[in-house]
Amino acid sequence: MAAERCAAGPRDDAGSRGDAGADPTGDPGAGTGAEPAPPQSAGAEEVMARRRKGRAGAVRCGPAAAGWAMWRRGAAWAWGRRGAGTAVPGTAVPGPSAGAPLSAAAHKHLIKKDAGKRIICIEGNIASGKTTCLDYFAQTTSIEVLKEPLAKWRNVRGHNILGLMYQDASRWGITLQTYVQLTMLEQHTRPMISPIRMMERSIHSAKHVFVENLYRSGKMPEVDYAVLSEWFDWIQNNTDVSVDLIVYLQTSPKVCYERLKTRCREEEKVIPLEYLEAIHELYEEWLIKRALFEVSCPVLVIGADHDMQKMVEKYEENRDQILNPANRQRCL
Numbered sequence: 001m002a003a004e005r006c007a008a009g010p011r012d013d014a015g016s017r018g019d020a021g022a023d024p025t026g027d028p029g030a031g032t033g034a035e036p037a038p039p040q041s042a043g044a045e046e047v048m049a050r051r052r053k054g055r056a057g058a059v060r061c062g063p064a065a066a067g068w069a070m071w072r073r074g075a076a077w078a079w080g081r082r083g084a085g086t087a088v089p090g091t092a093v094p095g096p097s098a099g100a101p102l103s104a105a106a107h108k109h110l111i112k113k114d115a116g117k118r119i120i121c122i123e124g125n126i127a128s129g130k131t132t133c134l135d136y137f138a139q140t141t142s143i144e145v146l147k148e149p150l151a152k153w154r155n156v157r158g159h160n161i162l163g164l165m166y167q168d169a170s171r172w173g174i175t176l177q178t179y180v181q182l183t184m185l186e187q188h189t190r191p192m193i194s195p196i197r198m199m200e201r202s203i204h205s206a207k208h209v210f211v212e213n214l215y216r217s218g219k220m221p222e223v224d225y226a227v228l229s230e231w232f233d234w235i236q237n238n239t240d241v242s243v244d245l246i247v248y249l250q251t252s253p254k255v256c257y258e259r260l261k262t263r264c265r266e267e268e269k270v271i272p273l274e275y276l277e278a279i280h281e282l283y284e285e286w287l288i289k290r291a292l293f294e295v296s297c298p299v300l301v302i303g304a305d306h307d308m309q310k311m312v313e314k315y316e317e318n319r320d321q322i323l324n325p326a327n328r329q330r331c332l
C-alpha cells in the first residue's frame with residue numbers, strides 16, 4: 001500500500017536529517033511508498049503452531065519469499081535440535097538462560113529499584129497519543145517522566161537508525177532494536193528522582209511487539225531474533241526492569257494512521273496502515289489476549305480514539321488508578 005503524503009499541520013521532523021535518505025543499501029522502493037518496509041505479521045496461533053512443530057514462525061512477504069522459505073527450513077531444523085520451546089519467551093518451556101538460578105556473580109548485577117517507588121509505562125501503537133498523555137501528566141502532577149529516547153535512535157554518532165530501519169527493515173531492523181534494547185535498559189535502570197516514574201513504552205514492548213513483528217514478518221532472521229532474545233532474557237534475570245502498571249492506550253490503527261500523518265515525522269512517511277495494524281495486533285496479543293508472552297503487572301486499558309478533550313476527561317477519571325496502586329480496580 002502506498003504511503004500517503006503527510007498532510008499540512010503540526011510537524012515533528014526535528015533531528016530527522018540523518019543519513020537514512022542517502023543510504024545506498026536501502027530498499028529502492030523505500031521513500032516512494034512503493035513497498036512498505038515493515039509488512040503485516042502472522043497470527044499468534046499460526047506462529048505457536050509452527051514453533052510447536054519446531055519450525056520457524058515467520059511469514060516472508062515480498063519478492064524474496066521463496067528463497068527465505070528455503071533458508072528458514074534449514075534454520076528451523078537447527079532450531080528444532082535445540083528445542084522449539086526455547087525460542088518463545090514466556091511459555092512453559094524455559095529458554096536456555098531463563099529460569100536458571102542466579103549465581104553470586106549474577107547477583108552483583110542485580111539493580112533493584114527502591115521499595116515504595118512505582119513505575120508506570122504508557123504503552124500503545126505509534127501515534128496513539130503516548131507522548132501527549134505523558135505531557136499531560138507531567139504538567140498536572142509531580143512525577144518523573146521518561147519519554148522514549150527517540151533523539152538517540154535518530155542520532156547514534158551521526159547515524160539515524162530509525163530512518164535507516166524504515167528505509168530497509170531487513171537490513172537495519174536488528175540494528176535499531178539492539179540499540180532500542182540498550183537505551184530502554186538505560187531508562188529502566190536509571191536512578192529514580194521521584195517516587196513515581198512514568199515511562200513511554202518499555203524494554204518489554206520493544207521485545208514483545210517491535211522485535212516480534214520484525215521476526216514474524218520475515219524482516220529479522222531467526223539467528224538475530226535468538227541473539228536479541230538471549231540478551232533480553234539475561235537482562236530480565238539479572239537486572240530490575242520490572243514495571244508496576246502498564247497503561248495501554250488502545251486505539252484503532254486507522255486513528256493512529258491519521259494522527260501519524262498529522263504529526264508528519266520525516267522517517268515515518270513510508271509507514272503504511274498495514275504496519276500499524278500489525279503493531280496493533282501484537283499489542284493486543286501481548287496485553288489483552290495474553291497469547292504468547294507473560295505480563296507480570298496489572299494492565300489498565302484506556303480507549304484512546306477520542307479527541308483531546310475526552311482524553312483529558314479519561315485521564316482525570318483514571319488518575320487515581322494510575323498513580324495510586326491502592327485504588328486499582330479496573331486493571332486486567
Ligand SMILES: Nc1ncnc2c1ncn2[C@@H]1O[C@H](COP(=O)(O)OP(=O)(O)O)[C@@H](O)[C@H]1O
Nearest residue numbers: 126127128129130131132259263306307308311
Ligand atoms: N486525542 C487526540 N486527538 C487528536 N490528536 C491527537 C490526540 N492525541 C494526540 N494527538 C496528536 O497525534 C499525534 C501523535 O500523538 P503522540 O502523542 O505524539 O503519539 P505517540 O507518542 O503515541 O506516538 C500528535 O500530532 C498529537 O498532537
Ligand SMILES: Nc1ccn([C@H]2C[C@H](O)[C@@H](COP(=O)(O)O)O2)c(=O)n1
Nearest residue numbers: 125126127148150180205206210268
Ligand atoms: N522498539 C521500538 C520502539 C519504537 N519504534 C519506532 C516507532 C516509531 O516510529 C518511533 C517512536 O514511536 P512512537 O513514540 O511515535 O510510538 O520509534 C521502533 O521501531 N521500535
